[in-house]
Amino acid sequence: MAADLDGLFDVAGGEVAGGDVSEDSDADARQVGSVFLNPRITDSQAARRSTASCPVHLGSDGELRASAGWLLEFVGCRPGQPTADSVRCSERRTLTVTAHGGATSAELDHALASLAARVETATGIALQPEPTRVGRWPVTTYA
Numbered sequence: 133m134a135a136d137l138d139g140l141f142d143v144a145g146g147e148v149a150g151g152d153v154s155e156d157s158d159a160d161a162r163q164v165g166s167v168f169l170n171p172r173i174t175d176s177q178a179a180r181r182s183t184a185s186c187p188v189h190l191g192s193d194g195e196l197r198a199s200a201g202w203l204l205e206f207v208g209c210r211p212g213q214p215t216a217d218s219v220r221c222s223e224r225r226t227l228t229v230t231a232h233g234g235a236t237s238a239e240l241d242h243a244l245a246s247l248a249a250r251v252e253t254a255t256g257i258a259l260q261p262e263p264t265r266v267g268r269w270p271v272t273t274y275a
Contacts, residue, residue: 160222162231167244168200168259177257200259201227207250216243 172195173181178188186206187199204226214220218235219242222228229243248259 160224160228160230162235163222163228164240164263166200166227166262167229168204168227168248169262170197170200171203171257171259172196173198173257177255181255181257198257201225203251203255203257203259204247207254209247209250215247216240219243 170189170191172191173188175196178196178198181198181203182188184206186202189197191197204221209215209221209226211221211226212223213226215229216239218233219229219231219239222230229240229247231240244261244263248261252258
C-alpha cells in the first residue's frame with residue numbers, strides 16, 4: 133500500500149512535506165520546497181558549465197557548486213512539467229516539485245531519482261536530494 137506524501141519527507145530547516153503551502157487552490161499548494169542541493173563540482177566541470185552559462189559559486193564549505201535549478205533546466209525540465217505520476221515541477225520554478233491528486237511519497241522519490249539521473253547522464257554531475265526521508269524506505273540510488 134502506497135503511503136500518502138504528507139509527513140514522509142522533511143526539508144532541511146524543519147519544514148515538513150507540504151510546508152511551503154500556498155493557497156489551497158494554487159497549483160503549487162503541496163510541495164516540499166527546493167528538492168536538490170546545489171551540487172559540488174570539479175574545476176573542469178565548473179569550466180564546462182560556466183561556458184554554458186551555468187551559475188557556479190563557492191559554497192559555504194569552500195567547494196565549487198553549480199546551480200541545481202539551472203542543471204535541471206539544462207536537461208529539459210521546465211516549470212509545470214510532469215516528472216512522475218501526480219508529481220510535477222512547480223509552476224514557478226523547476227527546482228521545486230509539487231504533488232497533485234493522490235501523489236505518494238514513493239512517486240516523489242521516483243521523480244527525484246529520475247531527475248537526478250537525467251542530470252548525471254547529461255552532465256556527469258550528481259544531484260543529492262534536499263528533503264530528508266522520514267521513516268523506513270527502500271534503498272534508492274540518486275544518480
